[in-house]
Structure formats: structure tokens, C-alpha cells
């Protein structure tokens with residue numbers, strides 16, 4: 001079977017320049033291809049930094065990160081962009097139209113593909129309600145759409161891009177529980193079984209993940225399925241209770 005986005009962290013330590021303590025400490029884990037891995041942990045734990053390391057926004061001081069066996073430090077920008085895509089915690093839109101923003105994922109996408117991505121991202125209804133639909137103008141920063149709409153457009157943009165690995169940084173917490181559930185139910189088919197990593201606040205978003213990583217103060221303190229962690233991790237139990 002072809003590799004579909006296996007990510008491996010081996011002994012990864014990263015700290016911001018000038019900071020006394022690293023924000024990711026000796027992290028080792030495998031994200032299995034075609035599976036969903038969730039990352040959960042309190043605010044400031046290092047979840048966003050973990051994703052940013054995969055995208056090489058910064059390089060670790062120690063350890064290696066590989067995608068399908070290749071160190072990310074040896075991939076070109078284009079190879080990395082083909083392999084892995086992120087819906088950032090604070091999504092951004094560019095000046096243009098809804099369509100041009102979605103096509104930032106892949107310029108050759110057809111209108112049909114844009115609508116399909118919007119359907120999965122639960123953004124179809126609000127785009128249809130716009131006078132110009134896909135051609136509705138969007139201002140830089142996306143101030144003409146609500147935060148939740150911006151988030152859905154950002155999700156749709158990544159679906160249009162079709163990377164091997166999808167990263168969602170807290171992309172579902174602004175959605176109501178029912179919309180969150182509909183979106184996640186539609187995701188596997190839309191991503192065609194690609195590797196998915198979901199950073200989440202709500203436990204209900206991740207209970208069905210193949211693997212959950214619990215992160216606290218930059219360290220992986222628990223890993224397993226929801227049921228395994230309920231039985232084994234005090235930190236996870238606390239998150240579930242809160």
C-alpha cells in the first residue's frame with residue numbers, strides 16, 4: 001500500500017529562542033497513515049507548537065520529524081506543502097472572493113469541487129445565502145464573514161488542497177456540537193482516508209480517534225484510545241471531567 005502520510009517524532013525538543021524552558025520536551029510518537037490522531041491538553045501545553053513543527057515553521061533543537069520516512073528538514077517547501085496542510089487556530093482570509101480563497105488550496109479546483117468542500121465543511125448554506133455565492137467579495141482578514149464562517153472556509157480550503165496529512169488546530173470548537181458532529185462524520189470520505197490530526201478542546205470531538213495524545217507542559221503524558229486513557233491517565237480523566 002502506498003504511504004499516506006505517516007509522521008514520526010523521535011526525541012523532539014523545541015524551545016523558543018531566548019526562553020529558559022523548552023515548550024516541547026523529548027516528544028516521541030507515531031501518527032499512523034490513514035488514521036485519526038487527536039491531541040488534547042490544556043491551554044499553553046504545546047499543541048499548536050507540535051503542529052507548527054510538522055510544518056517546519058520552526059526546527060527542533062533535538063530530535064527528528066519524518067513524513068513517510070523523509071525528514072521534514074530535507075523536504076522542499078513544495079514537497080512539504082503537498083504532504084501536509086493546516087487549518088490554523090486563527091484562520092485567515094485574503095482579499096478576493098470566497099472562490100479565490102478556497103482556490104488558494106488548489107488553483108485548478110472546479111466550482112463543483114469548491115461546493116463539495118463547502119458541503120463537508122458545513123459552509124454550503126451560508127455561502128448560498130450570499131448574494132453572489134462563491135463570487136461574494138471577502139475583505140482581507142475576512143472581516144465580512146463571522147469567525148465561525150471563516151473557520152469553515154478555512155476547513156473547506158484545506159479539503160480543496162487535498163494534502164496527504166490534514167492538521168486541524170482547534171478547528172471545531174467554535175462550532176456547535178451538532179455541526180461539529182456532522183462535519184466530522186463527513187470528513188473521512190472527503191479526505192479519502194488521509195492521515196488526520198485534530199487538536200481539540202472538547203473530548204466529544206475526539207472520542208472516536210484511533211489514537212489520542214495527551215500533552216501537558218510540552219510532554220506527552222498519555223496516549224491511547226479514549227477508553228484506554230480513561231483507564232490509564234489521570235490527566236485525561238481530569239480533562240473529561242472538566
Ligand code: TTP
Pocket residue numbers: 016023041042043044045046047048049050089170
Ligand atoms: P501553544 O503550542 O500555542 O499552546 P497550545 O496550542 O497547547 O494552547 P491553546 O490551547 O491555548 O491553543 O504554546 C505552547 C507554549 O509556547 C506556550 O507557553 C506559549 C509558547 N509560544 C510562544 O512563546 N510563541 C509562539 O509563537 C507560540 C505558538 C507559543
Ligand code: MG
Pocket residue numbers: 047048049089169170
Ligand atoms: Mg493552540
